[in-house]
């Protein structure tokens with residue numbers, strides 16, 4: 001476990017820290033394969049295109065949402081509708097631009113009618129998300145909402161219980177769950193204040209973990 005990182009109370013299994021090997025030779029190959037993917041039923045249920053991800057593939061901070069909505073499906077970019085504008089604003093509040101982070105989703109194709117992604121769709125798409133996280137190797141991962149949180153923490157606990165807490169993630173990173181921006185838009189005031197507080201924690205974690213990484217890289221031997 002990372003020095004200075006503490007497990008919160010709760011049912012998060014130790015497998016969270018497993019490092020996942022990527023079957024892809026490069027980030028570009030991963031993206032190429034994803035953009036042509038027909039591995040799950042979402043390929044034939046009305047998607048316009050695969051929404052792979054957006055931002056800096058060398059970012060220290062990665063956000064993982066649920067799946068593309070109508071506007072994302074149209075533009076081929078995640079988080080570009082109202083929820084996207086809220087996310088962009090929350091990122092700006094912690095002093096970063098959208099192009100300085102990376103944003104991806106659990107499933108890369110739009111579920112019809114914005115329904116929840118199904119377990120077999122999430123599992124089929126998982127290698128792309130694992131590949132993105134493996135190549136980017138971020139210091140901090142923020143899971144937005146239940147689907148990304150449950151998938152990456154391998155937990156059944158919900159976002160309301162887990163949000164704003166910090167979990168060790170794959171040896172070199174931490175994961176902080178936060179509300180999905182769409183849920184914040186639906187819920188309003190209190191959820192927005194909680195999200196702002198969670199993003200302040202994200203900013204602190206980013207500074208701390210990035211500094212730990214830099215110092216371990218500079219350490220002799």
Ligand code: SF4
Pocket residue numbers: 034037038039040041042043050107108109121124125126
């Ligand atoms: S959701 Fe993922 S696994 Fe399914 S077709 Fe799209 S890219 Fe492939």
